[in-house]
Amino acid sequence: MNFCRPLLWETQEICYNKSVEFFAVDWGEAMAAIIKIENLRKVYPVGKERIVALNNISFDIEEGEICCILGTSGSGKSTLLNQLAGLEKPTKGSVTIGKTNISVLSETRLAKFRQKYIGFVFQSYNLLPAYTALENVAMPLMFRGVSKKKREQKAKELQAAIHFCEEKCIT
Numbered sequence: 001m002n003f004c005r006p007l008l009w010e011t012q013e014i015c016y017n018k019s020v021e022f023f024a025v026d027w028g029e030a031m032a033a034i035i036k037i038e039n040l041r042k043v044y045p046v047g048k049e050r051i052v053a054l055n056n057i058s059f060d061i062e063e064g065e066i067c068c069i070l071g072t073s074g075s076g077k078s079t080l081l082n083q084l085a086g087l088e089k090p091t092k093g094s095v096t097i098g099k100t101n102i103s104v105l106s107e108t109r110l111a112k113f114r115q116k117y118i119g120f121v122f123q124s125y126n127l128l129p130a131y132t133a134l135e136n137v138a139m140p141l142m143f144r145g146v147s148k149k150k151r152e153q154k155a156k157e158l159q160a161a162i163h164f165c166e167e168k169c170i171t
């Protein structure tokens, strides 16, 4: 397993220069790009100022790659993740996932796309405390109209895949 394709870019052209590094693990097989980032730019207007959080970034992520984004505080990591996940629209450029350019989708279509194809594990977890771990895992399927039986079965499969034991989180 090799760490490869380190990319480095500069952000924050107005305030100060910061850099973000992106690493992808190369599994040694030729794979197709599953996420394509082209000339991505994100500018936040703050009063009369404009914060350039991402400045013309382009790179691909291939199917099956495990990627890390490294950078100092304020260098644009969260902004980039928000763009990749379709939580925010770019100022310029595009994010294409599979064959879908998510940057041009309406909010409704984007919400449906996220529900179907995007998974998040937040730093603060954002679990619903009144639900069990199994119910938390199964919940996204509820919004897809999957039956209780099927979503619990799927959630159990996923928990088993990561060797998760429900009792562990009760103690």
Ligand SMILES: Nc1ncnc2c1ncn2[C@@H]1O[C@H](COP(=O)(O)OP(=O)(O)OP(=O)(O)O)[C@@H](O)[C@H]1O
Pocket (backbone or CB within 6 Å): 044, 045, 046, 051, 052, 053, 071, 072, 073, 074, 075, 076, 077, 078, 079, 080
């Ligand atoms: N909603 C926003 N409105 C205005 N400026 C923003 C907004 N979100 C991010 N920024 C600015 O964009 C830049 C990049 O912020 P971002 O949160 O992406 O950095 P980060 O690398 O995730 O930092 P950290 O390591 O502290 O989480 C920062 O200058 C930040 O202040």
Ligand SMILES: [Mg+2]
Pocket (backbone or CB within 6 Å): 077, 078, 079
């Ligand atoms: Mg952040």
